[in-house]
Amino acid sequence: MAWEKIIKSGLDFGTKVVLLTPTHDLREDTLSDESELAKQSEQIRDLARKYHFGLADCYKF
Numbered sequence: 001m002a003w004e005k006i007i008k009s010g011l012d013f014g015t016k017v018v019l020l021t022p023t024h025d026l027r028e029d030t031l032s033d034e035s036e037l038a039k040q041s042e043q044i045r046d047l048a049r050k051y052h053f054g055l056a057d058c059y060k061f
Contacts, residue, residue: 003047011051018054019044 041059048055
């Protein structure tokens with residue numbers, strides 16, 4: 001996954017990482033777990049859990 005490659009690259013330099021989920025887009029059904037943004041948000045949450053990073057979860061609000 002491209003995100004993990006970027007994350008690992010940053011970690012190699014000692015970078016502090018905080019991940020951010022996308023904000024809502026009114027063109028999508030924001031109540032559906034099957035929307036593209038919901039899926040991307042879940043991937044980002046999984047990465048935050050896996051690497052123990054901070055997470056600003058804008059999509060959850």
